[in-house]
Amino acid sequence: MTFSLKARLLTGIIAGMILLLTVFSLLIYGVIRNALVKQFDTSLASVARMLAASAEFDNDKIELEFEVQQMPEFQNAEHPTHYQFWGPDNTVAAKSPLLGTEDLSRIESSLNTLVFGTSRDKNGQPQRTAGLKFMPRIADSEDKNYRSPTNVQALTLVVARDASDLQGQLRFLRWLLLIASAAVIALSFLIADIIVRQGLRPLNSIAAEIATIREDNLTARITAEHVPAEVVQIKNRLNELLSRLQSSFNRERQFNADVAHELRTPLAGLRSTIEVTLIRARDNDEYKKVLSDCHAIVENMQTMVNNLMMLARLDTKQISFNTEQIKLAELVNSCWRPFSDRTLERKISFDNNIEPEITCEADRQNLSIVLSNILDNAVEYADEGGQIRTTARRIDDSVEVAVSNTGCQLTSEQVSQIFDCFWRGDLSRSDTGTHCGLGLALVQRLIRALGGHATAELQPGGIFIVRLIFST
Amino acid sequence: MRLLLIEDYRPLQQSLTKGLREAGFAVDTTRDGREGLWYATGNEYDVIILDLMLPCMDGLEILKKIRAQGRKSHVLILTAKDTLQDRVTGLDHGADDYFVKPFAFEELLARVRALLRRSYSQKNPRISVKDLLIDLTSQRVWRGREEIQLTPREYVLLEYLAMRAGETVSRTDIWEHVYEFNSSASSNVVDVYIGYLRKKIEQPGKPPLIHTVRGRGYILGAQS
Numbered sequence: 246m247t248f249s250l251k252a253r254l255l256t257g258i259i260a261g262m263i264l265l266l267t268v269f270s271l272l273i274y275g276v277i278r279n280a281l282v283k284q285f286d287t288s289l290a291s292v293a294r295m296l297a298a299s300a301e302f303d304n305d306k307i308e309l310e311f312e313v314q315q316m317p318e319f320q321n322a323e324h325p326t327h328y329q330f331w332g333p334d335n336t337v338a339a340k341s342p343l344l345g346t347e348d349l350s351r352i353e354s355s356l357n358t359l360v361f362g363t364s365r366d367k368n369g370q371p372q373r374t375a376g377l378k379f380m381p382r383i384a385d386s387e388d389k390n391y392r393s394p395t396n397v398q399a400l401t402l403v404v405a406r407d408a409s410d411l412q413g414q415l416r417f418l419r420w421l422l423l424i425a426s427a428a429v430i431a432l433s434f435l436i437a438d439i440i441v442r443q444g445l446r447p448l449n450s451i452a453a454e455i456a457t458i459r460e461d462n463l464t465a466r467i468t469a470e471h472v473p474a475e476v477v478q479i480k481n482r483l484n485e486l487l488s489r490l491q492s493s494f495n496r497e498r499q500f501n502a503d504v505a506h507e508l509r510t511p512l513a514g515l516r517s518t519i520e521v522t523l524i525r526a527r528d529n530d531e532y533k534k535v536l537s538d539c540h541a542i543v544e545n546m547q548t549m550v551n552n553l554m555m556l557a558r559l560d561t562k563q564i565s566f567n568t569e570q571i572k573l574a575e576l577v578n579s580c581w582r583p584f585s586d587r588t589l590e591r592k593i594s595f596d597n598n599i600e601p602e603i604t605c606e607a608d609r610q611n612l613s614i615v616l617s618n619i620l621d622n623a624v625e626y627a628d629e630g631g632q633i634r635t636t637a638r639r640i641d642d643s644v645e646v647a648v649s650n651t652g653c654q655l656t657s658e659q660v661s662q663i664f665d666c667f668w669r670g671d672l673s674r675s676d677t678g679t680h681c682g683l684g685l686a687l688v689q690r691l692i693r694a695l696g697g698h699a700t701a702e703l704q705p706g707g708i709f710i711v712r713l714i715f716s717t
Numbered sequence: 718m719r720l721l722l723i724e725d726y727r728p729l730q731q732s733l734t735k736g737l738r739e740a741g742f743a744v745d746t747t748r749d750g751r752e753g754l755w756y757a758t759g760n761e762y763d764v765i766i767l768d769l770m771l772p773c774m775d776g777l778e779i780l781k782k783i784r785a786q787g788r789k790s791h792v793l794i795l796t797a798k799d800t801l802q803d804r805v806t807g808l809d810h811g812a813d814d815y816f817v818k819p820f821a822f823e824e825l826l827a828r829v830r831a832l833l834r835r836s837y838s839q840k841n842p843r844i845s846v847k848d849l850l851i852d853l854t855s856q857r858v859w860r861g862r863e864e865i866q867l868t869p870r871e872y873v874l875l876e877y878l879a880m881r882a883g884e885t886v887s888r889t890d891i892w893e894h895v896y897e898f899n900s901s902a903s904s905n906v907v908d909v910y911i912g913y914l915r916k917k918i919e920q921p922g923k924p925p926l927i928h929t930v931r932g933r934g935y936i937l938g939a940q941s
Binding site for chain 1: 726727728729731732733735736739797798799800817818819820821822823
């Protein structure tokens with residue numbers, strides 16, 4: 246699934262902003278609300294204490310000082326403050342006249358402790374209430390016969406004050422915070438969008454550069470300058486990838502060119518031989534000779550095409566191997582048989598010095614191809630009257646087979662390139678058409694597929710050795 | 718006309734040599750670069766057909782050396798290398814033509830003939846000397862309206878004289894341009910063939926065409 250980096254960053258930033266703003270808004274709201282309520286309660290508490298202080302217990306009755314009763318806050322009908330006293334037996338001892346027939350709900354508390362609460366009045370307006378239980382003051386008596394009352398009991402006082410102003414302030418605060426947060430989020434969305442777009446610009450410019458690179462201009466590199474460090478990494482990795490691609494494409498192209506070249510030469514020979522023959526009538530012997538010449542050319546071309554096919558199959562891993570126990574000395578002898586005539590002409594001697602009991606586990610057919618190619622190469626480049634030798638030895642759980650021939654005219658630097666495709670000792674080749682330089686390349690790839698490897702070395706006296714090392 | 722073929726792929730070398738000889742050219746041939754250079758610098762070839770990838774010495778190297786020694790032979794590069802760069806390099810090194818393998822033998826012959834005409838500043842593929850007409854392409858010869866049958870050797874000799882019609886051609890020149898390097902013929906052969914040729918092209922009652930310039934050689938056409 247694809248997703249847009251920009252969308253991801255924006256979503257992340259905005260979600261983070263919403264979370265933070267919510268938390269801070271709630272925090273601010275809580276703090277301010279507490280402060281406002283506390284202020285309100287303090288004022289309410291002082292009213293309650295004043296009322297409690299002004300209540301006199303006189304002759305078993307509660308009396309409030311007249312001045313207190315006349316205080317404006319108890320008279321304000323719009324934002325009224327109500328009070329109500331209860332006696333111990335739950336009888337209403339006194340209440341503010343504005344209450345009329347209404348009663349406040351009684352709040353129980355321990356003695357001299359204020360308890361606050363929130364409720365609604367008869368009109369549904371919010372009000373804040375404070376409850377207080379207290380011992381009323383006993384009225385002073387100028388009467389000499391005054392006797393302390395013995396039945397003084399605790400009274401309960403509830404003061405209720407209209408809190409619609411407080412609620413209004415809090416509502417305003419809530420809206421303020423909500424709108425401010427929304428505005429901040431909307432603005433930060435715009436800003437984040439710009440920042441993210443700016444931040445992603447180097448990626449876009451790299452993408453645009455990559456889009457211009459096609460398989461025919463792999464020499465191009467991503468140049469994007471002034472890009473941030475993270476993108477520089479991407480740019481460098483991409484350029485490295487391009488270099489690898491380019492060299493691989495070049496190898497491929499060179500290989501194709503070499504294939505074309507190597508096929509052209511024998512084709513030219515074939516065509517010219519046939520065309521020259523067809524110019525006039527010839528006798529039978531001449532036709533026979535021409536046909537056998539053409540046959541030889543075709544056979545060489547077929548060998549080359551087979552090698553190419555084999556290389557291609559190895560590249561795409563389409564070759565199967567059936568391993569079996571193989572006696573090396575026997576296999577080398579059977580691979581040598583086709584070459585024996587050729588070596589007789591040139592007086593090349595062949596010594597198979599592999600001990601008969603040395604065996605290995607490998608695919609017979611493919612190992613034969615490997616050995617035949619190495620022997621073919623040895624025969625081709627051995628000097629007249631020279632020598633070809635094969636030896637084998639065990640090294641731990643591997644076997645090393647060595648094929649050496651005399652008469653090598655290569656330098657050690659040239660020997661190091663011997664396994665490359667289409668490489669030949671003499672760059673201005675001496676054997677066009679018969680050897681196209683695929684044999685040893687095939688040897689190396691095949692032996693690798695068989696789980697081993699091949700090396701080539703040059704020893705003093707022009708002795709060239711190919712070694713095959715593979716586990717048994 | 719004398720050609721040098723330097724080509725290392727044996728089937729191509731053999732068939733080309735055969736085809737070119739049958740077309741009436743004297744062909745020297747080698748498969749080795751160094752030997753090719755030795756041939757090319759030691760003789761006055763009309764056309765050198767040169768492969769590029771050769772053992773011992775690269776074709777371009779040979780070309781450079783031939784040109785450095787001032788040899789005027791026309792060089793036709795015959796190679797499997799077909800990129801633009803290869804063609805440009807070949808021509809810029811002093812080649813007169815560049816021909817890519819595989820090719821039609823007929824076209825190779827036509828290109829060689831074209832180079833030969835250039836060698837002798839002869840644009841027209843038909844040469845006429847008085848009432849003698851030589852068609853270089855079909856290799857046929859007429860005197861007046863009558864076609865004259867010549868052997869390949871005789872034709873080649875006549876063609877060489879006709880290419881240089883009007884100027885004195887020495888026996889050595891003929892020897893060098895008409896006969897192969899390792900042919901066993903002696904210079905006497907030139908006189909013998911001139912004799913054969915005279916018998917076929919000279920007609921009684923008409924002025925002679927081939928004149929002997931004593932001590933110097935022969936001349937076809939008007940004595941200058």
